[in-house]
Amino acid sequence: MDVMTHSSTFLLPGNDHSSSVTYALVVLNQRLPRFTPILWDHAQVRVCADGGANRVFDEMPLLFPRDDALDVRHRYKPDMIKGDMDSIRTEVLDFYTNLGTKVVDESHDQDTTDLHKCVAYIRDFAPNLDKSNLCILVAGALGGRFDHEAGNINVLYRFSTTRIILLSDDCLIYLLPRTHCHEIHIQSSVEGPHCGLIPIGMTSVSTTTTGLQWDLTNTEMRFGDLVSTSNLVQGEKITVQSSSDLLWTISIKKV
């Protein structure tokens, strides 16, 4: 079975030239995580999901209190705004349209979420993007309305062959597909030690891990019985192998 490696270097400032990953960023309509500018700088394409554009417009300047707000807004210009356009304010739409941001109104589709629409666009259409090792970072995906959080997690399952990482100020979540053995390299300056492995939707018959305080050894997990929450990372490397897709979550440090 092939090994899939994971590393949250996108939380560290600066260009990691050794990384072969192409990052894309989706900004949702939730308070911007404080490290959003770092994610923005790593990304080669930046897409706002509908009201996510309001957050970039209103909150990016707050993250740079010494800079002129207009300068900040010009510096952090989304490439695209996409969604059903019922949350973006007119002044925000006008501002970014004038700067050349592409706007796609998909209000005809009321069966998929704005995040779904953004991920589908990045995966299938974004021009000039090397998608051979694509990783989509999603800012503001957790910590708000539970229906939205569940919808955001569902996107991980609907696009299970695409690397997608849901982020909030407090934690990140991604899917570990059962098709691979996983090596998670912990960036201990910015993440951990709290972590969890969560089977959603079905019983996970057998999971084996190394590197956790409470490792699993061919252990069954399911809702209604054991799920691994409040676990702790012990070293710099975690390995996970499972008969089912699992969610991996790890805390993000406040620093």
Ligand SMILES: Nc1ncnc2c1ncn2[C@@H]1O[C@H](COP(=O)(O)OP(=O)(O)OP(=O)(O)O)[C@@H](O)[C@H]1O
């Ligand atoms: N409170 C929240 N918690 C988590 N994610 C959120 C929250 N609010 C919005 N989102 C995410 O941001 C995206 C865009 O938000 P927006 O408010 O524009 O959506 P919406 O479809 O108008 O929502 P609704 O009509 O259900 O209020 C959503 O599709 C969702 O993924």
Ligand SMILES: Cc1ncc(C[n+]2csc(CCO)c2C)c(N)n1
């Ligand atoms: C069974 C079912 N439940 C809820 C919705 C509503 N809905 C789901 S995604 C979406 C778009 C949000 O921007 C909306 C309105 C639906 N269509 N079908």
